[in-house]
Amino acid sequence: MDSNEVISADDSHLVPVYHKFQVVLSRGSGSLVWDQNGREYIDCMAGYGVALVGHSNPHVRKAINQQLEKITTCHSSFYNEARSEAVLALDRISPPNLRSYFLCNSGAESIEAALKLARRATGRKKLIAMTGSYHGKTMGALSTTWNHRYRDPFGPLLPEVEFVPFGNIKILREKVDERTAGVLLEPIQGESGIHPASEEFMVEARKSCDEAGSLLILDEIQTGLGRTGEMWAHQAYGVTPDILCSAKGLAGGLPVGAMITSEKVASSFKTGDHTTTLGGGPVVCAALRATLEFIEKENLVGRAKEMGSIFFDGLETLKAKHATIRDIRGKGLLIGVETRFDIRDILLSCMRRGLLLLYSGRNVLRFLPPLVIEPAQINKAIDILDQAFAEAKGNMRVS
Numbered sequence: 483m484d485s486n487e488v489i490s491a492d493d494s495h496l497v498p499v500y501h502k503f504q505v506v507l508s509r510g511s512g513s514l515v516w517d518q519n520g521r522e523y524i525d526c527m528a529g530y531g532v533a534l535v536g537h538s539n540p541h542v543r544k545a546i547n548q549q550l551e552k553i554t555t556c557h558s559s560f561y562n563e564a565r566s567e568a569v570l571a572l573d574r575i576s577p578p579n580l581r582s583y584f585l586c587n588s589g590a591e592s593i594e595a596a597l598k599l600a601r602r603a604t605g606r607k608k609l610i611a612m613t614g615s616y617h618g619k620t621m622g623a624l625s626t627t628w629n630h631r632y633r634d635p636f637g638p639l640l641p642e643v644e645f646v647p648f649g650n651i652k653i654l655r656e657k658v659d660e661r662t663a664g665v666l667l668e669p670i671q672g673e674s675g676i677h678p679a680s681e682e683f684m685v686e687a688r689k690s691c692d693e694a695g696s697l698l699i700l701d702e703i704q705t706g707l708g709r710t711g712e713m714w715a716h717q718a719y720g721v722t723p724d725i726l727c728s729a730k731g732l733a734g735g736l737p738v739g740a741m742i743t744s745e746k747v748a749s750s751f752k753t754g755d756h757t758t759t760l761g762g763g764p765v766v767c768a769a770l771r772a773t774l775e776f777i778e779k780e781n782l783v784g785r786a787k788e789m790g791s792i793f794f795d796g797l798e799t800l801k802a803k804h805a806t807i808r809d810i811r812g813k814g815l816l817i818g819v820e821t822r823f824d825i826r827d828i829l830l831s832c833m834r835r836g837l838l839l840l841y842s843g844r845n846v847l848r849f850l851p852p853l854v855i856e857p858a859q860i861n862k863a864i865d866i867l868d869q870a871f872a873e874a875k876g877n878m879r880v881s
């Protein structure tokens with residue numbers, strides 16, 4: 483198929499719920515992707531952070547291929563070696579008090595499992611989420627996602643979900659009470675502009691949960707697995723959750739989610755309470771095990787910190803040069819650049835020049851590159867951005 487045929491088949495038959503870029507990506511390696519016409523792009527979008535260990539990572543590919551030769555599906559009602567190996571790999575990187583895992587197929591599914599478990603473990607209904615949050619678009623996850631544009635058309639959503647202004651300790655204290663099952667938050671909010679929680683707020687969230695007997699649920703679907711220069715972003719706060727959600731790059735690009743919790747909390751779930759047909763399948767588990775091995779072997783956590791600081795330095799140079807850049811935020815290789823205008827033209831201009839980036843709100847550029855990105859690729863990305871900002875100067879739509 484040529485590019486036009488691919489685009490036409492997709493546009494004619496797939497439910498039109500995605501913003502589409504008119505590019506057909508057909509190949510990827512490390513931090514680079516190529517379109518059908520052989521055009522190369524530095525991928526700082528990485529499928530919304532999924533290509534964490536790089537596109538088509540050879541170590542992950544090998545594990546997938548080997549598993550394909552053995553067995554491709556094995557429901558969790560039977561035991562399977564690939565699954566056990568995946569769980570033991572998870573056990574090496576998880577917080578020491580969280581050693582029980584529920585494997586599923588996406589980030590939203592891991593949130594669903596967490597919300598149900600919080601209600602089951604506490605026998606309470608009320609859930610607290612934050613303004614600016616993003617936890618996914620299935621009905622439970624959507625109920626805890628802040629953006630009204632996503633929520634309003636689909637009500638009634640889950641009852642007894644309340645939102646606390648992100649960072650507001652006073653309101654958090656007022657809302658977390660003996661009716662609260664769980665408090666759900668992202669250590670760094672990824673979809674609403676890259677906003678890190680303050681240390682005081684995280685500490686207070688832990689304390690309020692302890693006092694009220696509620697569970698602290700951290701969504702590390704975007705921030706986890708080394709992206710921020712820590713294995714888990716919450717480690718920098720010295721706060722440990724009761725439930726931790728992971729997904730995105732956990733299986734090297736295959737669909738996966740994991741809800742991670744303590745044995746004590748996990749034991750509240752009874753057999754049959756929460757299951758999934760495909761979750762924890764052997765091919766995904768082989769990929770998961772290999773992904774975690776690669777993160778450890780290549781010290782990608784340290785690398786995220788190192789490459790992040792090269793990225794931040796480059797962006798600071800651009801900020802000094804372009805008055806249209808208002809702020810640079812984030813940690814490691816989760817970076818947001820806030821501008822004084824709608825970034826659509828910048829995104830498209832970067833794409834034309836061979837750099838893929840993401841929105842995080844209308845005026846924040848988001849960088850979620852693979853953790854294997856190289857310094858030369860970062861420098862090239864900064865050059866491209868420099869050109870795009872210079873070009874955009876004349877025709878800005880100020881937001």
Ligand SMILES: Cc1ncc(COP(=O)(O)O)c(C=O)c1O
Pocket residue numbers: 530588589590591593616617618619668672673701702703704729730
């Ligand atoms: C912080 C966070 N939570 C949850 C989700 C939902 O994950 P998924 O799209 O895999 O359902 C995302 C996805 O972008 C996310 O960034």
